[in-house]
Amino acid sequence: MGYNIGALEYFLPIQASDSELVQKVVNSDEGAFLALYDRFAPRVYGLTLRVLGDSMLAEEATQDTFLKLWSRARQFIPGHGELASWLLTIAHRTALDRLRLEKRRLPASNALGSEEEWITIPDEASTNFDARWRSLYFAVQALPMQQRQVVDLAYYKGLSQSEISEVLGWPLGTVKTRLRAAMQALRQQWLDETVK
Amino acid sequence: MLRENCQPYQENLAAYSLGALDADEIIALEAHLVTCQDCQAELAEYREIAAGLLHSIPSRMPPSSLRRRLMTQLPSAQRRTPGLFARFFGQISFGQFAALAVMTVLLVLNLNSNRQLHDLQQQQTALLERLSTERMAVAMLAYPGTQALEVSTDIQNLTGSILVDKNKNTAVLVVQNLPALETGKTYQVWLIDAKGDRTSGGLFVPTERQEYTTAAIQSAVPIGKFVGVGVTVEPWGGSAQPTGERVLRVTW
Numbered sequence: 001m002g003y004n005i006g007a008l009e010y011f012l013p014i015q016a017s018d019s020e021l022v023q024k025v026v027n028s029d030e031g032a033f034l035a036l037y038d039r040f041a042p043r044v045y046g047l048t049l050r051v052l053g054d055s056m057l058a059e060e061a062t063q064d065t066f067l068k069l070w071s072r073a074r075q076f077i078p079g080h081g082e083l084a085s086w087l088l089t090i091a092h093r094t095a096l097d098r099l100r101l102e103k104r105r106l107p108a109s110n111a112l113g114s115e116e117e118w119i120t121i122p123d124e125a126s127t128n129f130d131a132r133w134r135s136l137y138f139a140v141q142a143l144p145m146q147q148r149q150v151v152d153l154a155y156y157k158g159l160s161q162s163e164i165s166e167v168l169g170w171p172l173g174t175v176k177t178r179l180r181a182a183m184q185a186l187r188q189q190w191l192d193e194t195v196k
Numbered sequence: 197m198l199r200e201n202c203q204p205y206q207e208n209l210a211a212y213s214l215g216a217l218d219a220d221e222i223i224a225l226e227a228h229l230v231t232c233q234d235c236q237a238e239l240a241e242y243r244e245i246a247a248g249l250l251h252s253i254p255s256r257m258p259p260s261s262l263r264r265r266l267m268t269q270l271p272s273a274q275r276r277t278p279g280l281f282a283r284f285f286g287q288i289s290f291g292q293f294a295a296l297a298v299m300t301v302l303l304v305l306n307l308n309s310n311r312q313l314h315d316l317q318q319q320q321t322a323l324l325e326r327l328s329t330e331r332m333a334v335a336m337l338a339y340p341g342t343q344a345l346e347v348s349t350d351i352q353n354l355t356g357s358i359l360v361d362k363n364k365n366t367a368v369l370v371v372q373n374l375p376a377l378e379t380g381k382t383y384q385v386w387l388i389d390a391k392g393d394r395t396s397g398g399l400f401v402p403t404e405r406q407e408y409t410t411a412a413i414q415s416a417v418p419i420g421k422f423v424g425v426g427v428t429v430e431p432w433g434g435s436a437q438p439t440g441e442r443v444l445r446v447t448w
Contacts, residue, residue, distance in 0.1 A: 030270045037266060042255035045262075050253045059262050066266055088250040097332075133251040140252065154216035155249055161216050176211065183210035186245050 018083035025073040037066055040084060044091045051095035051156050052102075061098050065091040096158040132193065139189040147182035150175055202228070202235055209235060213242035214249075219363050219420060226417065292404070329412045333359055333368040349444040351375065358413075358446045362420025367397075367413040369427070371444070374402045374409045377429065384430040385413050386438055387422045388447075397425065399434045423447060 016035065024032030044065050049058035068090050076086055140148060153159045153167065161179060165172040205228040211217050212225055229235055267273055336342045341361040347354075347369075356371035369385065377383070385397035400411035413425065424447035429440040 028271065030272055033270070034263075034267070037263060041263070042257050043251075043253070045258040046256040047250060047253045049256055059258060062258055063262060063266055063269075067269065070270075084251065085247055089247075092250055133248055136245070136248040137252040137254075140249070151214070151249070154211065154214045155246065158215065160218050161211055162218055164216070176207065179214075179216065180207060180210050183213070183242060183245060187210075187241055190245055190248065191241070 019078040022073050022076050022078070022083060025070065033066075033070055036069065036083075040087055041066070043084065044087060047088055047091050048095040051092065051158075052099055057098055057102065058095070061091065061095045064094050064098075068094070099158060135193050136186065136190065139186055143182050143185060147178050147185070150179045151182050154179060202232060205229075205232070205235055206238065209239050210242050213239060213246045219418075222363070222418060223420065226421070329368060329410045332366065332412060333370060333410055336361060336364075336368055343448070345446050345448055347371065347444040347446050351443060354444065356408075356444065358425060360419050360448070362448075363418050365415045365418055367415075367419050367425070369400075369411045369413060369425070370408060371411075372408045374443075376402055380432045381429055381440075382432050382434060383411070383427055383443065384434050384438070385411065386426045386428065387413070387415055387419070388424045388426060389422050394426070394438055395422075396434060396436075399430075 016032075018036070018039075021032040021036050021039075025036065041062060045058060045062045048061040048065070049055060052058050052061060065087065069087060072090075076083060140151065143151070149168065150161075150164055153164045154161070159167065161175045162172060164170070164179075165175045168175070170178075205225050208217055208221055208225050212222065217225065229239065336359045341363060343360055343362075344357045345360060347356045347358065349355075353373040354371065354375070355373065356369065358367055358369050360367040374383070382399045382401055384399050386394040387397045388394055395415070397413040397415060398411065400409065403409045413419075415422070424445060426438070426445045427443045428438045429443060430438070431440075
């Protein structure tokens with residue numbers, strides 16, 4: 001799946017940085033706003049789809065995320081992190097809020113969702129996918145399935161450890177042990193990549 | 197190497213970075229983190245992982261219809277298509293719509309007036325913010341952990357509630373019959389901790405031509421870390437600490 005550059009980006013300097021575009025959005029520049037949409041919508045939509053598991057809800061969450069960018073652009077401080085991280089954090093919270101509103105319950109047999117969600121490999125050639133995140137993606141895939149399950153339910157479905165214990169029917173201690181083991185493995189992988 | 201007394205907290209660092217702790221565990225861990233730099237450092241590493249988990253999800257191209265829908269909600273589209281505008285701002289009164297229509301006419305007649313254009317865009321941004329706050333209130337009403345706490349006040353006819361989930365970093369204040377402000381003033385929300393210290397939770401002004409006002413309260417930590425909320429009248433732009441008349445208060 002290719003990454004389509006929106007038509008409006010042709011009318012903006014190709015090298016326009018995220019910070020430059022956000023500053024234009026602060027000044028209500030709709031062209032800059034749509035350029036940011038074209039730049040980040042695939043990642044935002046991918047994340048909201050991952051959380052919500054429903055394309056219509058994901059579209060609404062993606063729309064809400066970018067409307068928050070429009071109204072809160074002034075709150076983004078370039079020196080405090082990347083715009084992508086800020087935007088994905090908003091998308092994550094927006095999607096989780098919507099998930100709770102929908103009161104979705106995950107049957108234990110479907111707790112991990114479709115394996116396809118993890119099989120679609122990010123295409124490094126067609127997206128601006130940083131190698132770090134690609135490496136982390138594969139590290140998550142390499143986790144034992146039960147560890148992947150608890151990470152998925154905790155972070156992408158917003159459940160607490162006690163809620164995960166209830167959903168999966170596992171003892172709370174088992175949930176905690178597996179979540180901790182998963183994150184320790186990812187942390188070690190992350191630290192090893194940093195050293196390289 | 198971490199000290200021995202870190203062990204019960206160290207075990208929860210990863211889950212905390214993912215937002216997967218229960219409320220009592222969060223309170224205990226955050227109290228420990230205040231003084232433990234080793235745990236702070238380890239938490240920072242887990243938070244990098246958590247951030248990476250957001251970035252590592254494969255991109256998916258949204259339907260082109262989503263971009264078109266988003267474009268219809270931008271100010272330029274609202275000026276061209278009043279019908280779509282009315283549907284999007286479903287809670288805006290006819291009076292406010294009429295006021296915005298009048299402003300649009302002024303814009304057409306004064307195309308070179310940059311100051312009027314800027315004011316219009318600011319007000320439309322404020323409307324978007326208000327809609328976002330009211331959507332948050334609706335979402336919070338569905339949370340099982342949300343409490344609705346009544347405000348206490350000495351101001352006649354002023355009533356209201358705060359919607360709060362103590363595990364969240366945001367709350368919503370809904371107030372009726374909030375007095376209008378003098379020029380150069382604003383309402384400021386204060387989050388009050390157990391020691392009586394105040395932390396600003398945001399600024400807001402009464403909603404014009406509406407009986408009720410909603411305000412989102414933002415906190416850097418879960419609201420449950422505080423024992424109450426107060427609202428005072430402050431100079432425009434807010435104050436570092438409360439200086440003006442207290443309007444209302446909520447405690448829990």
